[in-house]
Amino acid sequence: MMTVKKPETHDAIIIGSGMTGGWAAKELTEKGLKVLVLEAGRPIEPDRDYVEHVPITEMKFRGMADRQETLKDQPIQRTCYACDEWASKFFVKDTENPYTTDPDKPFAWIRGRQVGGKSIMWARQSYRWSDLDFEANVREGIGADWPIRYADIEPWYNYVEDFAGITGQAEGLPQLPDGHFLPPMEMSCAEIAVKEAMARQFGRERVMTIGRAAILTQTHNGRAACHYCGPCHRGCITRSYFSSVNATLPVAEKTGRLTLRPYSVVHSLIFDSQTRRVTGVKVIDGQTHKAMEFQGRIIFLCASALESTRILLNSATPEFSTGLANSSGELGKNLMDHIMGGGADGIIPGFLDRVQFGRRPNGVYVPRFRNVSSKEKNFLRGYAYQGAAEREGWERGIHESGFGASFKSSLRKPGPWKMTFGGFGECLPNPANFVEIDKERVDAWGVPVLKIHCEWRDNEKALLHDMMIQAAEMLAVAGAVDIRPFNHHSPPGLTIHEMGTARMGADPKTSVLNKHNQAHDVKNLFLTDGACMASSSCVNPSLTYMALTARACDYAVSQMKKGEL
Amino acid sequence: MERREALRLMGAASVFSVLSSDLFAATLRAQLAADKGSALRTLSAAQNEIVVAMSEVMIPATDSPGAKAAKVNEFIDLILTEWATEEERKIFLEGLAEADRKTNALFGHGFAAASAKEQAAIVQAFDEELAVSRNEKLPKQVRSWELTLLLPFFEQMRRLTLVGYYTSPIGQERELKVEIIPGALHGCVPAEPEVKR
Structure with missing residues (x-):
């Protein structure tokens, strides 16, 4: 008879090694737990894999990307601005990771499956939510009320900011709370001019501030200050921007209590109906395609919003026939993303004897001003702008006329200052935006895929229109010329702020997770990535995911110590 | 094979x-x-001569090397071979034939054999045609992420010549003097006086 060795039981299993998985690994190992991190993709070796300093001269298509190859393998990922000729290797192959949508309702699911996940390519913008956001649902009677308020998460914002290192400028605005900032990055000449013109016109209603970003402007916790090479999404050998590879995973590793297993595609969770607990994880080895199981006392789902929900949907049991921990029926519902694509650009005259030195990996930011003190007739909630003013480079010559020696000489010098504002608008939770399992299809590892039903609704479209108009108005106020308003169609998903589908809430009947990101139905199961969000705010969500993860880890370990878990 | x-x-x-x-x-x-x-895979020898000559008219050698030295023609051949669609490739190759036809009509010989002055006149004609067709397309499209060469010939040629030149070692290192690692950020500082190359 074959003897089967009893598999090791880990104190905690974390599914995913990206933004939230990295934080969970750091927090739980530092608190003494033996942790297994399961990552679906390959390992990342910064020395080998980071490509931020590879000059464009060495790229085969000189930055124009391998069009034919990406059309074949990455038709969806290639629509993301960061999936460029250098960094496309950090994005999944769509051919291996299919999903389906309604034919006329595209959703761009942008994904990174590797150690570090999307924290390698993220845009690093880091903003706190305020009670304007946390109270929005209950104030308007939309969706479910958040079970937490700013006061609950504030100490955790402080905590994650102190570790990650966030550059920014305090402004004292109620709708965008200040953080524990490293010194701000400098604005460019034209940005300063626009900021001053806006202050004259709008006072404190519309404030332009420098972007708040998870990039070090000075040495911090053993990581070096930014050297301003520019393209952070291709990696950072000096670890100057925050990612799990650059910051949290090395700390977890140092505790000696971390086991990180790449090539571990999670199929589903194992639920014991007697103990009412999850006992382990079913995994398909990414390379051998062999099925295996891992046991753990608690499980943290940190696989990204839609992947974590997919795992729960694929973990249905006779009792939870529509998905594990789904007694509320809310699992999969209320998918959100920020609507983008509305804004304007224009030329700011002057300052032609001045330049910006260094490539600033950060922009400027105009915090939400709609429905803050005003009450808009045409839409609920609001949007914020990200933007920048830079002198145009040689690329402007592509759209100009002229040729020859004088043309060449003119392109040697930088062009005029061009200011761009692009808005990011809040998306309302709507149960008609939802995901389910497509029973007809599996991915390259045999795991059933998602069918995503999502579209922008009237409120988001109204925000998009307003963000175009107001951006043009702000540029006009600043004396810009050649102002071009734009309003591009951008499918949901492409902003890569997808969230919701396993929302937090006080009531187990209307939410999947409680105020500690713990499943109402399964007490040793936690989910701390974007799936937990009950509304979307208009600010970039990653800092909030980090804070919620650290907070949930603190709660989980305290409950374990009390014998409650 | x-x-x-x-x-x-x-x-x-x-x-x-x-x-x-x-x-x-x-x-x-x-x-x-x-x-x-030859390393060329799409351009014939005759077509290559037109590309070399035309790109050099657009970005000539001055106090720094021009498009010919930067091997813009090889970049264009790569893009035509491995990047462009059949339709885009056809537009480009037809455009080269048109350049020859235009030059023949005016000067009685092909583009590559023309004098510098004659070549400049032909490029000027293409450039003016493009400016007119662009004005017809107003308002200008902003921030379209999808790079395409489904464009009139000279718009293709202009884009590929500029990309090919400014992303070459000559373009990056000698013409633009790009620093990969600036090491500091200064938001608003005086431009350095132009240095003699």
């Missing part, structure tokens, strides 16, 4: 029928290129 292997495939009717015309054309082009010992 060996020449005799290509010929063998072409001779076998069953195989021939499954070869797309694209693949067939590529096979032939590869053959021709291999025979001439």
